Amino acid sequence: MAESPITPRDKDFATWYQDVVIQGDMAEPAEIVKGCMVIKPNGYAVWEVLQRELDTRFKATGHQNVYLPLLIPESFLKKEAEHVEGFAPELAVVTVAGGKKLEEPYVIRPTSETIVGHFFGKWIQSYRDLPMLLNQWANVVRWELRTRMFLRTTEFLWQEGHTAHSTHEEALEEVIRMLKVYAEVAEDVMAMPVIMGAKTKAEKFAGALRSYSIEAMMQNGLALQAGTSHDLGQNFGKAFDVTFQSKEGKLDYVWQTSWGVSTRLIGGLIMTHSDDKGLVLPPKMAHRKVVLVPIFRKEEERALVMEAAVKLAAEVGAHIDTRDGHSPGAKFFHWERRGVPIVLELGPRDVAAGTIVLKRRDTGVKEVIPQTELAARVAATLEAMQKDMFIRAKQRLADNTVIANSLEEVRAILDDVTAEKGGGKFVMAHLKDDPSNDAAIKEFRASVRNIPLTDEYDGPGKCIITGEEVERRVVIAKAY
RNA sequence: CGGGCCGUAGCGCAGCCUGGUAGCGCGCUUGCUUGGGGUGCAAGAGGUCGGGAGUUCGAAUCUCCCCGGCCCGACCA
Numbered sequence: 205m206a207e208s209p210i211t212p213r214d215k216d217f218a219t220w221y222q223d224v225v226i227q228g229d230m231a232e233p234a235e236i237v238k239g240c241m242v243i244k245p246n247g248y249a250v251w252e253v254l255q256r257e258l259d260t261r262f263k264a265t266g267h268q269n270v271y272l273p274l275l276i277p278e279s280f281l282k283k284e285a286e287h288v289e290g291f292a293p294e295l296a297v298v299t300v301a302g303g304k305k306l307e308e309p310y311v312i313r314p315t316s317e318t319i320v321g322h323f324f325g326k327w328i329q330s331y332r333d334l335p336m337l338l339n340q341w342a343n344v345v346r347w348e349l350r351t352r353m354f355l356r357t358t359e360f361l362w363q364e365g366h367t368a369h370s371t372h373e374e375a376l377e378e379v380i381r382m383l384k385v386y387a388e389v390a391e392d393v394m395a396m397p398v399i400m401g402a403k404t405k406a407e408k409f410a411g412a413l414r415s416y417s418i419e420a421m422m423q424n425g426l427a428l429q430a431g432t433s434h435d436l437g438q439n440f441g442k443a444f445d446v447t448f449q450s451k452e453g454k455l456d457y458v459w460q461t462s463w464g465v466s467t468r469l470i471g472g473l474i475m476t477h478s479d480d481k482g483l484v485l486p487p488k489m490a491h492r493k494v495v496l497v498p499i500f501r502k503e504e505e506r507a508l509v510m511e512a513a514v515k516l517a518a519e520v521g522a523h524i525d526t527r528d529g530h531s532p533g534a535k536f537f538h539w540e541r542r543g544v545p546i547v548l549e550l551g552p553r554d555v556a557a558g559t560i561v562l563k564r565r566d567t568g569v570k571e572v573i574p575q576t577e578l579a580a581r582v583a584a585t586l587e588a589m590q591k592d593m594f595i596r597a598k599q600r601l602a603d604n605t606v607i608a609n610s611l612e613e614v615r616a617i618l619d620d621v622t623a624e625k626g627g628g629k630f631v632m633a634h635l636k637d638d639p640s641n642d643a644a645i646k647e648f649r650a651s652v653r654n655i656p657l658t659d660e661y662d663g664p665g666k667c668i669i670t671g672e673e674v675e676r677r678v679v680i681a682k683a684y
Numbered sequence: 685c686g687g688g689c690c691g692u693a694g695c696g697c698a699g700c701c702u703g704g705u706a707g708c709g710c711g712c713u714u715g716c717u718u719g720g721g722g723u724g725c726a727a728g729a730g731g732u733c734g735g736g737a738g739u740u741c742g743a744a745u746c747u748c749c750c751c752g753g754c755c756c757g758a759c760c761a
Contacts, residue, residue, distance in 0.1 A: 209695080209696080216755090218754080218755065219754080219755085222754075233752080233753060233754095234752095235734090235751095235752055235753070236751095236752085237752095238751085238752070238753095290760090290761085291761095293759075293760085294759085294760070314761095315761075346760080346761095348759080348760060349685060349758080349759055349760080350685095350757090350758090350759075350760085352754095356760075403761080407761085408761080409761045410761075412761085415761065417761080429761075431761095432761050434761075462761095464761075466761095497720095499719065499720055500719075501718080501719060530719095530722090531718075531719050531721085531722070531723060532719060532720060532721075533719080533720085533721040533722050533723085534719095534721085534722050534723095535721090535722095536720095536721050536722085537721070537722055538722090540721090549720065549721095551719090551720055552720095553720075554720090561720075622755085622756070623755085623756090624755065624756085649757080
């Protein structure tokens with residue numbers, strides 16, 4: 205018998221993650237281009253579910269999809285000083301095209317704020333053109349020095365929302381609205397609990413007034429920034445001269461927002477739910493929710509079992525694994541590694557007894573149920589699984605969140621935590637939003653993840669570094 | 685980008701130190717067998733030893749350069 209190809213989590217979390225991604229047939233390193241990956245059908249299907257869930261909500265909140273050029277004139281990036289400074293180190297630049305050196309190089313988009321700024325300038329004249337609510341599904345390239353599949357790759361897929369508003373208040377409402385959409389998809393669809401909050405000034409998006417994020421906790425206790433929403437203020441409006449005339453006839457710059465989530469969410473999904481046997485998908489994220497494995501020996505049995513299998517599979521929309529030459533056991537392992545929520549087993553004994561075996565992926569519990577109850581039991585099990593997986597993840601987040609009242613405490617808690625060994629915690633501490641304080645936290649390889657929107661702790665307190673009074677505790681953790 | 689480990693059949697690895705024309709397990713193909721958690725037996729197919737240059741009569745093996753992967757950092761919406 206072959207050994208499990210998946211490294212246990214407690215042995216080496218980072219290797220476990222790699223194993224799950226590959227054994228779950230989600231993706232593999234491209235190898236031909238540094239830091240890039242190939243997203244395989246089983247992984248892309250998960251992305252398609254996310255796209256559908258997000259896109260539906262974007263449309264419901266009044267946004268429309270657009271598509272903008274992949275290449276950006278280098279000069280565009282330079283129009284917003286902070287923006288170019290933030291992105292310059294990770295840009296890939298096209299200098300030759302059509303066999304000729306370009307007069308002005310093109311940058312492969314790391315994000316599209318600058319291009320959007322340009323077109324907003326063309327499209328917006330009046331307050332009647334506002335708000336302009338756009339979204340783009342696209343790929344972007346950032347030349348990261350260290351990559352991990354799904355979590356940080358050179359090229360990745362994402363959506364980037366870009367909106368323009370006539371007032372700052374309205375823009376801020378948009379920023380929070382979309383942050384909440386992200387939180388809703390993370391929690392209700394991905395069963396991945398998140399903390400909504402503001403990034404510190406030091407951690408904000410290059411060119412933004414304020415950034416907000418949803419932060420999730422992986423099974424090793426490390427934080428994952430799962431989505432961001434930015435209040436761009438009038439920074440890009442001014443850089444690209446995006447003005448509009450108000451009702452009163454006054455000219456003003458638009459107030460912009462941008463927000464995005466990426467294929468990184470898939471990495472978060474994996475590190476939230478999967479186990480030592482492989483991928484575990486919450487039912488709402490599974491493109492294939494139920495698989496039926498038929499079992500038979502002789503030809504007469506095959507006919508009998510298959511007849512019942514086809515009928516039952518149709519009732520619950522199950523995929524029947526009809527592959528020849530694979531034993532049922534091999535098929536069980538196959539689907540288990542791929543995270544299918546429910547696997548049904550149907551053999552001669554079941555056909556004779558009018559029963560069927562139902563196994564749920566998350567708990568591994570197997571039960572024999574009457575065929576007449578199949579549809580109801582499958583529906584109930586999927587629903588229970590979705591709920592249970594969220595509760596377990598939420599509990600883990602709670603169990604690994606601790607309070608600290610001094611910098612030394614924070615250091616002690618986060619000391620010796622790494623991606624491979626785990627042991628990470630979310631440390632809640634009072635800390636003033638000041639870049640020098642972020643720097644102090646960085647000393648021990650952690651960061652302020654965000655300042656939660658809602659305070660679930662003890663309200664105001666003294667900053668553990670400066671002693672100044674601050675409104676609430678912030679989340680400090682090591683992160684991907 | 686710094687430090688460490690690594691790249692040999694689809695996958696996991698041995699061989700490398702001490703140069704002599706490539707091997708094991710799994711998987712794959714065919715046949716029989718088996719089938720309720722990776723069936724068993726038999727016969728087969730499959731390799732530019734990551735790439736290039738050098739040393740040598742001869743390089744998977746020694747030297748140099750490059751490409752790529754993983755981990756720890758730095759960096760990073």
